[in-house]
Amino acid sequence: MTTRRPLRHCGATAALSVALLLSSCTGGAAKGAAGSGGVGDPLFPSLGNGGYQVTHYGLALDYDVKKRHLDATARITAKAQQNLRSFKLDLRGLEVSGVQVDGEDAAFSRKGHKLTVTPGAGLEKGATFRTTVTYRGTPQEMTDPDESHEGWVKTPDGAFVAGEPGGAMTWYPVNNHPSDKATYDFTITVPAKYTAVANGELRSKKTAKGRTTYVWHNGLPMASYLTTATIGNFRFTESRTADGLPLYEAVDPAEEAGSRKVLNRLPEIIKWERGLFGPYPFRSAGAIVDNTPERIDWQALESQTKPIYAGAPDTVTVVHEMSHQWFGDSVTPKTWQDTWLNEGFATYAEWLWDEHEGGKTPQQQFDALYKKGKKDKLWAYPPGRPGKAAQVTGDPVYYRGGMVLQQLRNAVGDKTFFRILKEWPAEHRYGTADSAEFIAFCQEQTDKDLKELFDVWLYGKGKPDRTF
Template identity: 75%
Template sequence: MNRRPLRSCGATAALSVALLLSACTSGTGVKGTDGAGGVGDPLFPALGNGGYDVTHYGLDLDYDMPRAHLDATAEITAKAKKDLRSFKLDLQGLKVSGVRVDGKDAAFTRKGHKLTVRPTVGIEKGATFRTTVTYGGTPQEMTDPGGAHEGWVKTRDGAFVAGEPAGAMTWFPGNNHPGDKAAYDFKITVPKRYTAVANGELRSQKTAKGRTTYEWHSGEPMASYLATATIGTFNVSTSRMRDGLPLYVAVDPKEAAESKQALDRLPEIITWERGLFGKYPFSSAGAIVDNTPGRIDWGALESQTKPVYAGAADTETVVHEMAHHWFGNSVTPKTWKDTWLNEGFATYAEWLWEEHEGGKTPQQQFDAFFEDDEENDRWDFPPGDPGTAENVTETPVYERGAMVLQQLRKAVGDKTFFEILKEWPAKYRHSNADSKDFIAFCQARTDEDLTDLFDDWLYGKGKPDWEY
């Protein structure tokens, strides 16, 4: 995500009050245990669910534009991590009309954003099982106390769909935590004059009886917050880079003129970032630029393969969001506490781009922040320990996160640092990692003791009183 406003908008996304609710289950007589309603995330303890790992989501969505009504089916393929007599899925709002597990009707209950499923037959540890949820209604976006919106947000001509950190559960049931990544297939049906854009590659587009169905396939593992199904009237362009990487760009006509300069440079940006970060980790790339309601008060989200922009973005924002494909999308934090591994790297990519464009060097940008004596929120909390859910997308995670990387660069030297920029996303490609993993990874590549650096710059309170 990019905190910098598009035009006059600021970036933030936080958890709604509903996440404070938790779910409970009762015994069914079926052998096994009840899957937990949470994975123990230090900032979002009610997000995610225990007892299973999802491997694939099949989402069939039919959206009635005039009524803003969604009729949907989700088929969720998962592997049991323990013997289960029940398990939970995250789903906020919407009405569930039926649940089946491996083709058999299952009992279910709702409490808060938890859907508890009780199959008629227990699920054995190690077994792969398929859960089909039929549901519908008018999706309701999520808001934080400050008014930031996420999830399925209705627009003048469709829906702007972005899920960080919790909004995915406003439109499909799942294990809504970055620690459980899966492949996705989307089937989205809309009136024929509209376009439905999701992650991955467009497999088919068929129109019948005035409605068009778009089928998208996203084969690489993806965290739920990175999924999108954005609907609107878009100018669509498709192309390929010289190496064959397909590009799909959808732009609201109202944003086309202001978006053109930045989006024209998308192939150049991808090529430049490949040079720094290594092989692009996905099968396609692109962008979605929507014209959103005034209440959308953040700029962009790094939705996998196609970042979604709440309005026309500048080139630096495109650089930031595309850098997330290495840092955040491919290498995804184990918990939300480690969001700096996403945002610090993406911000540092902006610093490197500015230098590439003939502007300030990363050191000059670091110095400007470090020497700035004006009162600001850069030092409010350490990037490695945000402390509260509300801080996940605040300034220290971005700016001080990037400053940690510049300090690391000075400590280990340019050669080792730029090797880290390539080797880190290569080692953890399509998996999850945390700050401890990163610290160990860096320490193994230098004789310099990095303890004080990370203790003070990543975890220390207030402004550190030293720099390399």
């Protein structure tokens, strides 16, 4: 998730003003059933859609920076998981001018942030189908329950695009839930003086008639909240690490001086994290540093392959966001209630880095936090069971999540703990996982019974009265 200013890490929960009731998804009818509007997420029930899984998005975006106007086409390849009479996509605002399914015009309707598509013929379970949505308009940002901003955020020289958890639907039609990961291609056309940066690797850049088209390819699975298509007057550089990993950096000139020293350490940080977490999971890395409006009150988001920073980052923020490439981006939570699996690990990476740099040990970090009184917000709710959407971004998820890992380390010992740090992301690479799977995985690594540890530290209410 994002890192926020000053202690509120992350842009997280979407202001989903329309609470849609989940509909039944039972298949089997001759012409199929209607795919549900929502996947049953315990914190964001109206995000995502049932009945299908997307495998690929091809997004063609033509953006007029001055007019703030977007003309776009989304080509979505998906597989039906049940017989479908209709299905839904998430799209907030923007005007849809046409929808096709497998090359044939399809009926469509809008309600809230749901776009319902009804093909001329039903879709059979197991069938791969291709949906094309043509749309246009002025993308708008969203305000989260914690009052932070996400989605397509206007900047003086373009757009700052960050999507955790629901902001992706402000700029393309999407099955907007981390449980449905897909590959992506981005074709982004902007006025020639601007740079457009998206996830993955730059395939081409061509200028004609005063406009430049950037083609980016992200060929490994990605959750929608990790997508970006950020546009601005950037200093854009391409380089490689010593072992050949491509690096792409896009930095707003106003943030260049403050970013240079930290970004110069990016190859070092990646190498250090590889040593802890195993092989880097993607085909490129990098950073986007933008000069954002004052209302952007969070620092960073771990957009896949290129974390996006709302201003010049410090080193520990880069460490945090890059660790998410393993924990959150490669291994993605099945629901938003499992976010501690992202943020607890990223917080613990900060603690390990601090020790690496000659600062406090993780145990000292733990001890300082444990001294906080019982009424401190750190103990407001258990990290493994946030009860409200806004709580996904709170201190318990981040800091107490890190404390869970220190308790695990104390219980199983360093050798087993650091094996877990490598083997957990390897076991679930490019997939999704939940807390129950993590607990079971850890239990397999040790003869010590870990049930009480997780019951107390991950799920227990209030300040735990004992450590392990």
